[in-house]
Amino acid sequence: MDKPHEMVLRLSARQEDWLIARMALSGLGMLAGLDADLIGDLQTAVNECCDCLLHQPVTPEILVLSAHAGKGRLQFCFSAEGTAGQGPEDALDGEIARCVLETLLPEVRLETDERGVYSICGSLTE
Numbered sequence: 001m002d003k004p005h006e007m008v009l010r011l012s013a014r015q016e017d018w019l020i021a022r023m024a025l026s027g028l029g030m031l032a033g034l035d036a037d038l039i040g041d042l043q044t045a046v047n048e049c050c051d052c053l054l055h056q057p058v059t060p061e062i063l064v065l066s067a068h069a070g071k072g073r074l075q076f077c078f079s080a081e082g083t084a085g086q087g088p089e090d091a092l093d094g095e096i097a098r099c100v101l102e103t104l105l106p107e108v109r110l111e112t113d114e115r116g117v118y119s120i121c122g123s124l125t126e
Contacts, residue, residue, distance in 0.1 A: 003070075004068055004069060004070030004071075005028055005031050005032070005068070005069045005070065006066075006067065006068050006069075007024060007028060007065075007066070007067050008064065008065070008066045008067075009021060009024055009064070009065040009066075010062055010063075010064050011062065011063045011064075011065070012061070012062065012063075013053070013054055013059065013060045013061055013062055013063050013080070013084060015050070015054070017063075018046065018047060018050045021046050021050065021063070021065050021078075022043045022046045022047070024065070024067075025042060025043075025046055025065065025067055025074075025076060026039050026042060026043055028067050028069045028074060028076075029042050029069065029074050029124065031069050032069035032070065032071075032072060032073060032074040032124075032126065033072045033126045034074060034124055034126050035126065038124050038126070041104045041105070041124070042074070042104075042124060044104055045101055045104045045105055045122060046078075048097060048100055048101055048104070049078040049101070049120045049122075050063060050078065051097075052094070052097040052110075052117055052120060053078060053080045053117060053118070053120065056080070056115060056116030056117055056118075057086070057115055057116045058083055058085075058086065058115040058116065059083070059084045059085050059086065060080030060081055060082055060083065060084060060118075061081060061082030061083060061084040062080075062081040062082050063078055063079070063080060063081075064078070064079045064080075064081055065077070065078055066079075072125055072126035073123060073124070073125045073126070074123060074124045074125075075121070075122075075123040076121065076122060076123070077119060077120070077121040077122075078119065078120045078121075079118065079119045080117075080118045080119070094110050094112055094116065094117040097110065097117065097120070098110050101120070101122060105122040105123065105124060106123070106124070106125065107122055107123045108120070108121070108122045109121045109122070
C-alpha cells in the first residue's frame with residue numbers, strides 16, 4: 001500500500017504567491033491520480049480560495065495550505081493567519097465564494113467568525 005502524501009505550505013498573503021500554492025497542490029493532485037480536467041478545476045479553486053481569504057474585512061498576513069493525498073483523493077485546507085490590516089471595502093461574501101467553489105469541488109467547507117471567512121477546505125476524488 002502506498003503511503004499518503006502530505007504537505008503544509010506557509011505563504012505570505014500576496015496575490016503573486018498564489019502560483020506557488022497552485023503548483024504545489026496540482027503536483028499533489030497528480031500524485032493522488034487526478035486527471036487533467038480535475039487538476040484544472042483544482043487550480044481554479046486555489047485562486048477562488050486565496051481571493052476569498054484576502055478579500056475579507058480583515059486582511060491576513062499569512063495563508064497556510066495543508067493538504068493530504070492518497071488512494072485517489074486529495075483533501076486540502078487554506079487558512080488565514082495573522083492580521084495585516086483592514087481589509088478592502090469590497091469584502092467578498094462567504095456564501096457566494098462557497099457557491100462558486102461548489103461548482104468546482106464536490107466537498108467544500110468554509111469557517112467564519114466576526115472577521116469573515118478564515119478557513120476554506122475542500123476535496124477532490126479521481
